[in-house]
Amino acid sequence: MSANNGMNLTLKVWRQQNQNAKGNMETYQVADISPDSSFLEMMDILNEQLIEEGKEPIAFDHDCREGICGSCSMFINGEAHGPGKEITTCQLHMREFKDGDTIYIEPWRAKAFPVIKDLVVDRSSFDRVMAAGGFVSVNTSGNTVDANAIPIEKADADSAFDAATCIGCGACVATCKNASAMLFVSAKVSQFALLPQGQVEAKDRVMNMVKVMDEEGFGNCTNTGACEVECPKGISIENIARMNREYLKASVNGDN
Amino acid sequence: MSILDSNIPEGPIADKWTKHKNDIRLVNPANKRLIDVIVVGTGLAGGSAAATLAELGYNVKAFCYQDSPRRAHSIAAQGGINAAKNYQGDGDSTYRLFYDTVKGGDYRSREANVHRLAEVSTNIIDQCVAQGVPFARDYGGLLDNRSFGGVQVSRTFYAKGQTGQQLLLGCYSAMSRQIGKGKIKMYNRHEMMDLVLVDGKARGIIARNLVTGEIERHSAHAVVIASGGYGNVFFLSTNAMGSNTSAAWKIHKKGAFFANPCFTQIHPTCIPQHGEQQSKLTLMSESLRNDGRIWVPKKKEDAEAIRKGKLNGTDVPEEDRDYFLERRYPSFGNLVPRDVASRAAKERCDAGYGVGTNETGEAVFLDFDAAIMRYGQETANVQGLHDANDKKVRELGEKVIATKYGNLFQMYEKIRDVNPYKEPMKIYPAVHYTMGGVWVDYNLMTTIPGCYAIGEANFSDHGANRLGASALMQGLADGYFVLPYTIGDYLADDIRTGPIPTDSPEFDEAEKNVQKTIDFFLNNKGSKSVDYFHKRLGKIMWNQVGMARSEEGLKDAIAKIKALREEFWKEVRVPGEAENINQELEKAGRVADFLELGELFARDALERNESCGGHFREEYQTEEGEAVRDDKNFAFVSAWEFKGEPSEAVMHKEPLNYENIELKTRSYK
Numbered sequence: 001m002s003a004n005n006g007m008n009l010t011l012k013v014w015r016q017q018n019q020n021a022k023g024n025m026e027t028y029q030v031a032d033i034s035p036d037s038s039f040l041e042m043m044d045i046l047n048e049q050l051i052e053e054g055k056e057p058i059a060f061d062h063d064c065r066e067g068i069c070g071s072c073s074m075f076i077n078g079e080a081h082g083p084g085k086e087i088t089t090c091q092l093h094m095r096e097f098k099d100g101d102t103i104y105i106e107p108w109r110a111k112a113f114p115v116i117k118d119l120v121v122d123r124s125s126f127d128r129v130m131a132a133g134g135f136v137s138v139n140t141s142g143n144t145v146d147a148n149a150i151p152i153e154k155a156d157a158d159s160a161f162d163a164a165t166c167i168g169c170g171a172c173v174a175t176c177k178n179a180s181a182m183l184f185v186s187a188k189v190s191q192f193a194l195l196p197q198g199q200v201e202a203k204d205r206v207m208n209m210v211k212v213m214d215e216e217g218f219g220n221c222t223n224t225g226a227c228e229v230e231c232p233k234g235i236s237i238e239n240i241a242r243m244n245r246e247y248l249k250a251s252v253n254g255d256n
Numbered sequence: 257m258s259i260l261d262s263n264i265p266e267g268p269i270a271d272k273w274t275k276h277k278n279d280i281r282l283v284n285p286a287n288k289r290l291i292d293v294i295v296v297g298t299g300l301a302g303g304s305a306a307a308t309l310a311e312l313g314y315n316v317k318a319f320c321y322q323d324s325p326r327r328a329h330s331i332a333a334q335g336g337i338n339a340a341k342n343y344q345g346d347g348d349s350t351y352r353l354f355y356d357t358v359k360g361g362d363y364r365s366r367e368a369n370v371h372r373l374a375e376v377s378t379n380i381i382d383q384c385v386a387q388g389v390p391f392a393r394d395y396g397g398l399l400d401n402r403s404f405g406g407v408q409v410s411r412t413f414y415a416k417g418q419t420g421q422q423l424l425l426g427c428y429s430a431m432s433r434q435i436g437k438g439k440i441k442m443y444n445r446h447e448m449m450d451l452v453l454v455d456g457k458a459r460g461i462i463a464r465n466l467v468t469g470e471i472e473r474h475s476a477h478a479v480v481i482a483s484g485g486y487g488n489v490f491f492l493s494t495n496a497m498g499s500n501t502s503a504a505w506k507i508h509k510k511g512a513f514f515a516n517p518c519f520t521q522i523h524p525t526c527i528p529q530h531g532e533q534q535s536k537l538t539l540m541s542e543s544l545r546n547d548g549r550i551w552v553p554k555k556k557e558d559a560e561a562i563r564k565g566k567l568n569g570t571d572v573p574e575e576d577r578d579y580f581l582e583r584r585y586p587s588f589g590n591l592v593p594r595d596v597a598s599r600a601a602k603e604r605c606d607a608g609y610g611v612g613t614n615e616t617g618e619a620v621f622l623d624f625d626a627a628i629m630r631y632g633q634e635t636a637n638v639q640g641l642h643d644a645n646d647k648k649v650r651e652l653g654e655k656v657i658a659t660k661y662g663n664l665f666q667m668y669e670k671i672r673d674v675n676p677y678k679e680p681m682k683i684y685p686a687v688h689y690t691m692g693g694v695w696v697d698y699n700l701m702t703t704i705p706g707c708y709a710i711g712e713a714n715f716s717d718h719g720a721n722r723l724g725a726s727a728l729m730q731g732l733a734d735g736y737f738v739l740p741y742t743i744g745d746y747l748a749d750d751i752r753t754g755p756i757p758t759d760s761p762e763f764d765e766a767e768k769n770v771q772k773t774i775d776f777f778l779n780n781k782g783s784k785s786v787d788y789f790h791k792r793l794g795k796i797m798w799n800q801v802g803m804a805r806s807e808e809g810l811k812d813a814i815a816k817i818k819a820l821r822e823e824f825w826k827e828v829r830v831p832g833e834a835e836n837i838n839q840e841l842e843k844a845g846r847v848a849d850f851l852e853l854g855e856l857f858a859r860d861a862l863e864r865n866e867s868c869g870g871h872f873r874e875e876y877q878t879e880e881g882e883a884v885r886d887d888k889n890f891a892f893v894s895a896w897e898f899k900g901e902p903s904e905a906v907m908h909k910e911p912l913n914y915e916n917i918e919l920k921t922r923s924y925k
Contacts, residue, residue: 018836036530038671044535044787051785051840056832059839061323063496065536066667068421069327084670091670116467117837124444127324131436135429136388140308140736142379144386148343151397161390161415164422168326197388 006032007094010102011046013058019116025104035095039082040065040072042094060119067091067232070167073174074119075106080171080230088169088232108170110179111217123170125216126184132212133205134188136197150196160194163187165233172227172235178219183227185213186243187235193246203250210247260513260895260910263697264368269916270350273372276698277741281748288313291747292476292755294461296448296503298325300333300420300728301711302482303427304735310434312740314747317474318431319443319463321498321842326428329484329496330731333420334541334664336402336412337728339377344401348409350374357726358917360406360593361691361719362869362885364519366893367916368698369716376737377729381413383736387426391415402546404724406593406924412725417541417664423728427735446472447842448503449770451479451510451707452762458507458707459756462766464774466842469835471770473763475756477747478706480739481507485690485712487520489850489857490802491794493687494526494539500846501853504694504713512702513895513908515715516692517853518861521722521870522803523688524550524597527671527681528612528619537686538671540622541664542724545590547627547657548681550601552609552620554578562611569611569621569680580604580620588924595721595870595883596924598685602803603881611682623680628653685803689727691718691870692860695895695910699742700734703895706746710734715893720869774834777844782829786843789824793817793847793854801858806874810862814855818903821851855902863907866890887919 008031016023030049033042040062047057063071072089076082082092097103105119113121138144164187172183189206192198198205221240228237265276283291291314295306298320306318320328342348353374358365381399385391391413392400401410415422434440445466452460452475460475486501487493508514525540553559554576561567580600582589592600604610605618612619629646632653636644644652654677658665668676694702694709696716702709711731718726800813824847832838867876867883868890876884893910 034531034533036673037533038535041533041535045533048785048787051829051831054831057840059837063322063327063498064329064332065497066332066538067670068332068418069322069329069496070324070331071322071327086666087670091667093670093673095673120837122467123323127326127432127435127442127444130429130432135433136386137433138383138386139311140304140383140430140740142376142383142737144382147341147381147385147391148398152393153397154393154395157390157393157397160388161392161422164390164415164425165418167331167421168324191390192388195388195390197386 006034007097007099009033009097009100012102012104014106015058015118016115017117019114023115033094035093037094038065038090039076039092039094040090058119059117062090065090068167070169073108073121073169073171075108075174077104080108080175081232086232086234088167108174110173112179112181113170113173123168125218126168126170126181128216129181129185129209129212130188133201133208136192137201152195156194160191163190163194163235163239166235167233169232171230171232173218175226175230176219177224177226178222180221180227181213181218182221182240182243183231183235183237185209186239189243189246190239193242202246203253206243206246206250260695260908261697262366262910263699264366265698269367269371272368273375280742280745283744283747283751285313287751289315290754291315291750292317293478293480293743294474294476295319295480295482296461297328297482297484297713298431299328299330299482299484299711300424300427300731301713301735302480303328303424303431304732305480305482305710305739306440307427307430307434308736308740309743310439316434316440317443317476318440319446319448321445321447321466323444325431325442325444326425328424329499330424330728331421332496333728334417334539335404335543336414336419336725337380337423337732338404338411338723338725339381339413339729340374340411341378341381343399344410346409348411352409353377353411355917356407357717357723358719359922360721360723362721362883362922363719363887363891363914363919364516364868364912365719366716366912367914372738373717373730373733376733379737380729380732384423384426387429389415389422389426391422402543403591405542405545405591405597406588406723412543414543417543417661420728423732448506449845450766451507452766453510453704454756454760454762457705460758460763462770464770467837469833469838471767473758473767475758477750477753477756478708478743480708480710481694481713482710482735483713485693486850486853487687487690489793489854490687490797491790492529492534492537492798494523494537497536500849502846502849504709505849505853507694507702507704507707509898511704511898512707512709513695513897514693514856515695515893515895516860517857517896518864518871519691519720519869520687521594521689521691522598522685523594524601524685525622525683526686526688527668528614528684530614538667539686539688540668540681540683542594544622544661544664547660548590548622548624549579549626550581550590550597550620550622551577551579552604552611556608559609559611563613563617565613569623578609585924592924593721593723598803599872599881601685612684619682619684621680622683624657624676625680628657628677631656689722691715691720691722695893699745700739701742701746708739708743710739720871773845774841777828777830777841778832778834780828780830782827784827784829786828786830786840786847789820789828790843790847790850792820793851796820797854797857801861804872804874805861807862810858813858814862817851817855817858821855824848824851852902856896856905859902859905860894860896863894864890885921891919
């Protein structure tokens with residue numbers, strides 16, 4: 001990309017040495033950024049510049065850089081994963097910005113996601129919610145029934161798939177004023193609730209996952225719908241309604 | 257006689273695996289509780305192995321560098337997973353999947369392993385459905401299939417363009433269940449730094465906690481490496497940024513032979529590079545070749561006008577388009593295997609017909625227009641819209657394409673800022689997968705007793721070229737259905753061993769060496785970043801050890817990589833501290849290993865004086881540019897033994913004996 005359509009930008013970035021340190025915003029300048037570069041490529045350039053200057057580069061989570069691993073997690077100009085609909089930070093491109101812009105970059109903020117360095121947060125609370133019930137209890141055997149033994153209505157299979165596309169990035173939590181994890185948890189509960197394989201443990205699953213979700217310090221849902229708007233995979237809040245139904249069903253019938 | 261013993265069971269190929277399972281030793285459930293197994297990597301192979309080993313009763317310690325096992329790069333696999341279910345009734349069978357895989361691999365894989373893979377393929381689909389993996393279904397509620405390259409049946413199961421994600425989340429669910437039970441102890445954000453051998457056996461690893469920087473000792477009775485491939489030796493690839501060869505390379509340096517490093521897959525359909533600031537490349541799934549047609553202009557002046565932005569692909573009339581795959585390979589058309597499709601695209605671009613708008617002009621079209629109109633017409637017929645105009649048909653067709661490939665089209669549009677429903681995609685080959693890897697025997701054990709390698713990290717199933725939708729199959733086959741059984745045969749000797757202590761001199765020594773390297777990096781007063789060296793290595797690899805290789809180029813590459821490695825150790829600068837998250841320090845260790853592997857890779861390519869699969873030597877081709885294989889002299893696996901510098905590595909040969917499939921020149925014409 002030629003120098004004349006490269007962009008010059010001012011970046012205000014959250015820096016924090018470790019979980020216990022006090023963080024603050026630092027200001028940096030980057031020059032000649034190609035509009036075709038991704039946002040994270042712009043961050044790479046900034047980091048190269050910092051290394052050159054003998055400074056410590058900015059730590060941020062990223063891996064696949066194609067919007068599917070769920071690692072990247074930046075709050076850009078007050079929005080989870082920045083401007084643009086249904087994208088992760090790594091899918092955000094610099095053509096969304098203008099020459100001379102100032103961009104604010106912060107980590108996810110939630111009690112259940114402590115910042116451990118700069119823009120990196122600890123999302124292991126999600127793993128613990130999953131370990132409480134985000135599975136079907138079937139051992140590997142090679143003798144399970146044939147995959148086509150139980151037909152599943154296409155509409156249900158498709159809805160289960162839509163819920164299952166959650167990448168566990170945590171944008172829903174970061175964007176929610178209550179730091180609620182209802183969209184994340186309900187996506188997993190819904191996937192299994194829509195499939196016959198998930199029915200056997202449906203009651204325990206929803207009760208156990210919700211219990212751990214609460215223990216981890218995620219807030220409650222007040223139906224603002226911000227999570228759905230910011231979700232890079234377009235997971236619908238209908239899933240939250242479905243989880244509430246599952247929860248109610250389990251509470252009424254269950255002995256929990 | 258080779259010193260390599262592949263331990264292939266006797267008997268007819270179709271009975272080998274069953275017989276082997278009946279013959280090998282078992283560990284009873286009470287004794288499994290006394291045995292610890294370390295699994296490094298939590299992709300499809302590592303995740304499925306960890307979950308299954310824990311279900312069986314072993315104590316598993318699993319490690320991943322990511323912040324959660326769910327993020328391993330298997331998650332990014334798009335198109336699908338093969339299985340010989342024959343649900344479509346199109347003549348598929350275990351034998352056909354076996355045959356297609358051996359042929360697709362250009363006759364450089366081990367027959368017995370591939371047959372076993374084909375046998376267990378059907379179990380994988382059953383298992384995944386039982387776990388709640390939401391595969392695509394048709395209106396009757398049964399599973400749907402699509403076709404992939406190099407085969408003439410529909411045996412690929414899929415979940416839109418996110419099959420890898422759904423399968424990995426299935427593994428992750430199965431792991432989560434065992435983590436909840438305490439049978440798997442999960443170490444997120446941990447990187448394996450070295451393997452520890454005690455009395456010649458793999459007995460543990462040294463790991464670095466990537467958050468606190470602490471160097472930790474972990475012991476076990478066996479160590480399983482499932483750390484994926486080494487495509488990032490090219491810097492730009494479709495791998496994740498963190499994908500690395502370090503775990504595999506560390507065990508290589510401790511005695512595990514490294515097999516066929518030059519067998520690398522360059523995938524034909526990736527989004528072309530935009531410029532020098534590029535950090536990685538993005539794949540567009542091979543499944544798109546079910547419906548997309550690949551072409552370049554017939555006239556050089558049209559290609560040039562497109563490169564200059566003066567002409568649009570859609571403006572080139574039908575008769576001026578060269579659908580070069582359909583032209584050269586009429587019977588497989590756009591669904592030729594990846595190596596063939598990639599070389600054909602390169603050939604057209606080299607000849608001046610490329611349509612890329614970037615500096616190199618390297619790109620070809622992947623066009624959905626015909627498919628959109630075909631599906632649109634079909635839908636119009638079903639809906640009884642017999643007089644639908646072109647606009648309506650197109651609208652209906654775009655909807656069908658969206659349901660099949662929606663997320664891929666979205667990805668393309670986000671990256672290129674071009675609507676692929678309206679304009680053909682531009683694609684170009686990129687490094688995607690490595691068929692080579694750690695040498696393993698039939699039991700998936702490396703040349704180090706008690707050290708196993710599974711999934712992309714090993715070498716055994718794909719020969720010189722992997723067929724589409726076979727990586728997911730192999731990862732899960734190894735992890736769910738092969739390793740958990742074969743490992744018992746080895747562990748049966750360890751039921752009375754008891755816990756392996758970590759205060760031994762062997763652990764002391766390994767930890768000391770790890771610490772020494774870290775101290776070196778942080779105190780080296782260099783002037784260049786890690787990426788500076790990685791990018792240079794990548795350029796050498798891509799230009800001289802990439803899609804076309806020559807003796808001269810390889811010799812030059814070997815010298816250049818060696819010099820670059822020396823410069824790296826003198827000039828690298830790693831800022832920050834050891835007791836904290838330090839992503840530059842992580843990268844430094846990984847690139848140091850790539851700089852060694854790269855040289856061995858080029859040496860392997862130099863020694864293999866033939867063209868086969870993804871390995872194309874310019875000296876060995878027909879007049880039409882097809883690969884010329886040399887079965888008389890090269891029907892073997894090259895397994896390299898570490899001896900210090902890569903230039904001193906010693907090659908051992910495992911002869912490949914084809915008893916069931918006749919060696920033939922691959923033809924997709």
